[in-house]
Structures are given as structure tokens and as C-alpha cells.
Amino acid sequence: MRIDRLPAMMLAALLPCFVAAQQDTQKEIERYRQLLQDGNPSELFEARGAEHWKAKRGPKNTSLEQCDLGLGAGVVKGAYVRLPRYFADSDKVEDLESRLVTCMVALQGLTPEEAKRRPYSGPGQPSMMADLVAWIASESRGMKIAPPQSHPKERLAYQTGEKIFFYRAGTHDFACATCHGEDNKRIRLQDLPNLTNAGDAQRAFGSWPAYRVSQGEVRSMQWRLYDCFRQQRFPEMQFTSDASVALTMFLAKRAEGGTFDAPAIKR
Amino acid sequence: MNFDIIAPAALCAAMLSACATPISDAEAERAAVGMLKASFKPQGQAGVDRLNQDEVQALCSRYPNGLPKDLAEKLEKTQLATIRYPASGKLMGDWREGERIAQSGVGKQFNDDPKGPSGGNCYACHRLSPRELSFGTIGPSLYQFGKQRGTGDAVQRYAYGKIYNSEAFSACSNMPRFGHNGILTEEQIAHLVALLLDPDSPVNK
Amino acid sequence: MADPMRIRANMTGDKVEVKVLMAHEMETGLRKDAKGNLVPPHFIRNVTVTHGGKTVLSAQWGTSISKNPFMHFRFKGGKPGEKVTISWIDNKGDKRTDEATIAGGS
Numbered sequence: 001m002r003i004d005r006l007p008a009m010m011l012a013a014l015l016p017c018f019v020a021a022q023q024d025t026q027k028e029i030e031r032y033r034q035l036l037q038d039g040n041p042s043e044l045f046e047a048r049g050a051e052h053w054k055a056k057r058g059p060k061n062t063s064l065e066q067c068d069l070g071l072g073a074g075v076v077k078g079a080y081v082r083l084p085r086y087f088a089d090s091d092k093v094e095d096l097e098s099r100l101v102t103c104m105v106a107l108q109g110l111t112p113e114e115a116k117r118r119p120y121s122g123p124g125q126p127s128m129m130a131d132l133v134a135w136i137a138s139e140s141r142g143m144k145i146a147p148p149q150s151h152p153k154e155r156l157a158y159q160t161g162e163k164i165f166f167y168r169a170g171t172h173d174f175a176c177a178t179c180h181g182e183d184n185k186r187i188r189l190q191d192l193p194n195l196t197n198a199g200d201a202q203r204a205f206g207s208w209p210a211y212r213v214s215q216g217e218v219r220s221m222q223w224r225l226y227d228c229f230r231q232q233r234f235p236e237m238q239f240t241s242d243a244s245v246a247l248t249m250f251l252a253k254r255a256e257g258g259t260f261d262a263p264a265i266k267r
Numbered sequence: 268m269n270f271d272i273i274a275p276a277a278l279c280a281a282m283l284s285a286c287a288t289p290i291s292d293a294e295a296e297r298a299a300v301g302m303l304k305a306s307f308k309p310q311g312q313a314g315v316d317r318l319n320q321d322e323v324q325a326l327c328s329r330y331p332n333g334l335p336k337d338l339a340e341k342l343e344k345t346q347l348a349t350i351r352y353p354a355s356g357k358l359m360g361d362w363r364e365g366e367r368i369a370q371s372g373v374g375k376q377f378n379d380d381p382k383g384p385s386g387g388n389c390y391a392c393h394r395l396s397p398r399e400l401s402f403g404t405i406g407p408s409l410y411q412f413g414k415q416r417g418t419g420d421a422v423q424r425y426a427y428g429k430i431y432n433s434e435a436f437s438a439c440s441n442m443p444r445f446g447h448n449g450i451l452t453e454e455q456i457a458h459l460v461a462l463l464l465d466p467d468s469p470v471n472k
Numbered sequence: 473m474a475d476p477m478r479i480r481a482n483m484t485g486d487k488v489e490v491k492v493l494m495a496h497e498m499e500t501g502l503r504k505d506a507k508g509n510l511v512p513p514h515f516i517r518n519v520t521v522t523h524g525g526k527t528v529l530s531a532q533w534g535t536s537i538s539k540n541p542f543m544h545f546r547f548k549g550g551k552p553g554e555k556v557t558i559s560w561i562d563n564k565g566d567k568r569t570d571e572a573t574i575a576g577g578s
């Protein structure tokens with residue numbers, strides 16, 4: 001975050017920061033995070049997402065209110081922490097984003113291409129998908145992460161997701177595990193969660209989606225994986241692809257039992 | 268969806284008893300590879316061929332907790348044989364250039380300009396010059412690397428070789444094979460050797 | 473039209489504590505788009521907060537304020553059930569007014 005783009009409230013908050021320069025840095029960073037949390041702009045995205053859920057759209061002029069996110073048609077509360085999961089109607093394991101695509105196609109009559117047209121937002125270009133994800137995720141805040149593993153395809157997704165996590169390829173030989181397989185590592189000054197360790201995995205998985213202050217956007221888990229693969233020097237991860245869902249299942253399962261606390265706010 | 272993926276799951280659904288045990292490791296590996304290839308698309312300089320693994324990548328993926336000793340030794344031997352030293356014999360360049368290469372993280376991402384030179388991004392994982400406070404910890408600190416080892420021929424060859432192909436010295440290292448995989452040129456690697464070894468380099472102050 | 477603000481107004485002691493999130497791009501005029509063209513400045517210029525017909529806060533903003541700004545302040549003289557009205561206007565003349573009811577509290 002650049003110093004000339006501080007949120008308004010930080011102007012006031014900065015003065016005591018300078019005075020208390022001798023205080024423990026980690027404590028100060030924690031305090032900064034809490035100040036940010038108090039005014040998380042993700043709320044603006046969540047509010048839009050709740051409207052999109054109810055809005056009639058597509059050739060069938062229907063809302064998403066009858067979409068089954070896994071807990072029954074229209075049930076949003078607690079749905080995110082029980083995803084990804086197997087859905088009989090599509091005969092696939094789906095995460096939230098792929099499930100929303102399925103619902104947009106089945107209920108609203110959109111083509112899959114239309115449903116996936118703008119998966120991530122950009123400056124001046126809001127994404128209906130990102131807004132829906134922010135809102136639906138917020139309806140699981142405070143709940144325990146509990147992805148189901150009762151269907152064979154759910155277990156298969158976990159197993160393949162684990163293989164993908166350790167899959168080294170590309171010009172740099174990088175796998176997810178290269179950066180996220182050991183405790184207490186960092187890139188430059190950025191701390192890296194060890195996603196094979198339950199505590200780190202719970203905190204990491206439980207904090208996405210997140211409002212990124214540096215980007216001014218809410219980013220989803222799909223976006224997180226997309227951008228990790230870019231830095232891994234892989235080709236472009238396709239939105240809601242099977243590999244992305246399997247990897248999400250692996251990460252969700254590693255984070256099982258953790259408290260979901262998203263959308264969070266990050267640098 | 269890929270046939271490889273459907274087959275074990277369908278089998279599992281058909282025979283309930285099979286559901287008690289997960290599919291075999293080899294099956295999961297095949298399913299993952301099929302899934303990956305169907306899930307990515309070419310973008311910029313990054314084609315889907317980047318998902319094809321060479322021997323090192325395949326072996327290291329299969330043993331995430333480290334290779335058995337015999338396999339590790341074999342892998343290090345074959346990788347050692349890949350190292351090409353510059354025809355000029357000059358292994359040490361300019362540490363100032365090396366510092367710039369160590370700072371730069373661009374290169375080989377699908378959104379990077381394929382024409383521009385890549386960086387080494389050494390500071391992402393290593394401490395080098397004490398002036399740079401923003402360094403990562405995935406790799407060991409290299410501060411005073413040359414001060415402790417001198418600038419002899421053997422040390423130069425080791426440093427050059429390690430950057431060229433790290434797998435030759437430490438099987439399944441996290442460090443990219445900068446020379447072997449064409450990330451950095453011979454000249455760039457020599458500049459990095461200078462950053463590590465030159466007595467005037469800030470690394471050795 | 474701009475998205476609604478998110479406003480929370482609560483009594484804390486004898487003061488009203490107000491927290492506002494505004495949806496706005498807050499373009500500085502210095503950023504370039506993907507094609508390398510400068511994105512024109514677009515930012516909130518004035519913020520006004522009124523309570524019972526009186527202005528309790530008036531601010532002039534510029535491009536140093538972040539995207540999707542968060543504003544947090546307290547004022548005296550408000551009571552639970554009364555309204556707080558917040559308006560902003562940006563450099564293009566776009567504007568937005570929202571109000572919230574003061575909730576009880578400690």
C-alpha cells in the first residue's frame with residue numbers, strides 16, 4: 001500500500017503509530033489489521049452480491065433464489081463452509097463459483113460462457129460473480145470449515161487436489177508446496193502459510209475471499225489460485241476448472257475445523 | 268471431464284466396498300495429470316506444454332517428503348551432467364549487475380514480456396546484501412557467502428553450477444534450475460557468482 | 473448511479489459514533505489502464521454530514537484518499553432514533569446521499 005493512498009481513518013491513526021515507534025512491530029501490525037477490519041469495504045461488495053442473488057436475469061428471467069448450494073434450494077447460511085461438495089444434478093464436485101455457474105445455466109438459462117464472462121473484478125468493472133461470492137461467503141462467518149467427504153467423488157477430489165498441490169512443473173519447477181509446505185517461511189517480507197499444517201491452513205482458508213487494499217477489490221479463492229499459478233509460471237488456470245475445484249477441496253479439508261472469518265481484509 | 272478421472276470414481280460407486288479404501292496413489296497421480304491438462308489454457312508465453320514434467324519434476328512431485336537416498340544420488344548425478352560452463356571460462360562477472368538480477372522478479376510469467384531478460388529474484392528467498400532488508404527465508408542466508416569461502420576456482424565452479432542446476436547438488440531443492448531451464452543466460456549467472464563471491468560485493472561486507 | 477453507502481451510527485456514552493463506507497473508485501488521474509492510457513481523475517470532493525438540520529462534519533477530499541473510503545468520527549448532541557444524513561459529491565458532479573438511524577449502545 002502506498003503511503004499517499006491511506007484510507008481516511010488511517011490519517012488519524014498514524015500519529016500515535018509514529019509516537020509509539022518503539023512498540024513491538026508485530027503488535028502494531030496487528031492493531032493496523034484490526035483498524036482495517038473495522039471498515040472492511042468488502043461490505044460494499046457483499047451488499048451488491050445480496051442484490052444480485054435476488055435479481056431476475058437471463059433468458060428465463062429468473063433469480064438465483066432457488067439455487068441449491070448444497071444445503072437445499074435457497075439456503076445460503078453456512079453453505080460456503082460446506083463446499084466444495086458433490087452435486088447429483090451436475091454429477092460433479094463443485095466449489096461455490098462452479099456451483100453458481102451451474103445455477104446460472106440451469107435456472108437463468110445463461111450459457112456457461114456467459115456465466116463465466118467476468119469472474120474477477122477490475123477498476124471500474126465490478127464482477128457479479130465476485131459480489132455473489134463475497135456475500136455468500138459472509139453468510140458463513142464464524143462457522144466451522146467442514147467440507148464433506150462422504151461421496152467417492154469428494155474423496156477423489158481431495159486425493160487429486162493433494163497431487164496437484166505437490167505437482168512441480170514449468171520453467172521454475174514450482175509446486176504449491178514450494179512456498180506453502182514448510183512452517184515460518186516468507187517471500188521477501190510476506191509470511192507464507194504452510195498449508196500442510198492445520199493451524200496455518202485454517203487461518204489461510206478461513207480468510208478468503210478477502211478485500212485486497214492494494215487492489216481495491218474483493219478476491220475469491222478461485223482468484224487466489226489463479227494468481228498463485230501465474231507466479232508459479234504455469235499457463236492460465238481456467239475459471240472453475242476441475243483442477244481448481246480439486247485443489248480447493250484439498251485446501252478446505254486441510255483447514256477442517258477452523259473458524260471461517262471471511263471476507264477478510266488484507267494488504 | 269477426463270476419462271481417467273471418471274473411471275475410478277464410477278468403479279467406486281459401483282462397488283460400495285471399494286469406497287472404504289481410497290484409490291491408489293498411482294491412480295490419483297494419473298487423475299491429477301489429466302485434470303491439470305484439461306484445466307489450463309495457453310496464455311502469453313506460457314503454453315500448456317509447461318505442465319509436462321521432466322524426470323526431476325515427476326520424481327520430486329511423487330516424493331514430497333524427500334527422495335529415498337539411492338534415487339536422490341542418481342538424480343543428482345544425471346543433473347550434474349547437464350551443467351554447461353561458459354566456453355570463455357569466465358565464471359565471475361560484475362556484482363553490480365548481479366545485484367540488479369537478484370532484485371528482479373520478472374520473467375516467464377504469462378503476463379511478462381517474453382522479449383525482456385528474466386530476473387533471478389534471489390531476494391525472494393535469500394538474504395544477500397545486508398542493505399536489503401526485504402528478503403525471504405525459503406532458502407538459506409547467503410550473507411558473507413564469499414567471505415567464508417574465498418574466490419578460488421572450485422568455489423566459483425560450485426556457485427555457478429548451483430545456480431545453473433541446483434538439483435545437481437541437492438535433489439528436489441526448491442530452487443529453480445536457472446541455467447538448465449533457460450531462465451538466466453550464462454552472462455547473468457556469472458554476474459550472480461560475482462555478487463556472491465567478489466570481495467567488493469555488499470554480500471561480503 | 474453510485475452504490476449506497478454503508479453507515480453505522482451508534483451511541484457511545486454521550487456521543488454518536490459514525491462509521492461510513494463509500495463505494496467509489498477514487499481515481500487519482502495518475503494511474504494507467506492496460507493499454508497505457510492515463511485514467512482520468514475521479515474522486516469525491518466534498519463530504520457533508522448533517523443531523524437535525526445542522527452540519528456536524530464537512531470535509532474536502534482529494535486524490536490521496538483510498539478507493540472505497542472508510543470514514544469514522546464522533547459528534548455530540550445526537551440521540552437514539554434520530555437520523556444522520558451523509559452526502560458526497562465528486563469532481564464529475566456525481567453525488568450520493570444516504571441516511572441512518574442512530575442506534576442505542578453503551
